[in-house]
Amino acid sequence: MISIVLVALVAYLIGSISFSVIFTKKFKGFDVREKGSKNAGSTNVLRTAGAKVAAITLICDILKGVVAVLFALLIGLMTKADEGTKAYLVEAAGIFVVMGHTFPAFFGFRGGKGVATSLGVLLIINWKIGLTCLVFALVCMALSRMVSLGSIAAAVLFPVLCLFMSETFISGGESAKFSYVIFGIIMAVIVIFNHRANIKRIMNGSENKLSFKK
Numbered sequence: 673m674i675s676i677v678l679v680a681l682v683a684y685l686i687g688s689i690s691f692s693v694i695f696t697k698k699f700k701g702f703d704v705r706e707k708g709s710k711n712a713g714s715t716n717v718l719r720t721a722g723a724k725v726a727a728i729t730l731i732c733d734i735l736k737g738v739v740a741v742l743f744a745l746l747i748g749l750m751t752k753a754d755e756g757t758k759a760y761l762v763e764a765a766g767i768f769v770v771m772g773h774t775f776p777a778f779f780g781f782r783g784g785k786g787v788a789t790s791l792g793v794l795l796i797i798n799w800k801i802g803l804t805c806l807v808f809a810l811v812c813m814a815l816s817r818m819v820s821l822g823s824i825a826a827a828v829l830f831p832v833l834c835l836f837m838s839e840t841f842i843s844g845g846e847s848a849k850f851s852y853v854i855f856g857i858i859m860a861v862i863v864i865f866n867h868r869a870n871i872k873r874i875m876n877g878s879e880n881k882l883s884f885k886k
Contacts, residue, residue: 675751676764683740683765687772687789690779691732696721705782709880712776713784715819719880730788733773737792740769741842748843756851759844763855766793770862785866787823790859794830798852800840801833817881820870827863831856 692712696704700721705712707720714733718726744765748758770786770793794802805826813822834856838849864871873879 675747675753675757676760679744679747679761680764680768682743683768684772685777686736686740686743687769687774688776688778688783689736690773690776690783691736692717692729692784693779695725695729695732699725711784712779712782714788733784733788734792734795736773737766737769737789737794738796740765741793741796745842755844756848759841759848759851762797762843763851766790766797766855767858767862769793770859774862774866785823786863787827790827790863793859796842798834798837798841801830801837804833804837805830813882818870818874818879819882820867820879821874824864824867824871827860831860 690712692704692714696702696707696717702720704717704720708716709719710716714726714730717729741762744761745758747753748761751757753761770789772783773786773789774783775781776783791802791806794805796802808829809822809826811822812825813819816822831853834849834852838852841848841852844852870879
């Protein structure tokens, strides 16, 4: 129990490092939360600060999820946890690093929507599911030109895939299928909740769209 609490706390603090704010202030002289959609995410960084800053932000946000899960695995190894406990550790890391990204303690609890960080978590916890969700999201984005729609669609797909691809989870495996499905549902709910304003705009036809010509 103590190890799970430790992992959750450290993961939340890792998630609370808002690279979008740090990089836009450093390279462009403004807080991304005061521009565009006012969201501290790589999509808003792309629109307000350009592709280079957005790319760096995206990579760092993904790495937050990767580092949090690797820390959880390290704690599991150090405490000689069984496979079930290791699964709980990586699940706690995944949930709380995304919560930290969404509600960053170091930046006034005003963060991003957690998509890139969730991707980092998925790629480590189950690389097959992570890649499947990534490809699915990119296809949806390409067809709709809406980043939000691709993100929401991939979030919904994740818990479904947990039912059929449990053998490739980094810990727990088939025996932890149920906990991973619950984990997937929680992660999906967080991402969907963070996109609630986007969902309203999608429904009324006013959601922002990417321009590939640019």
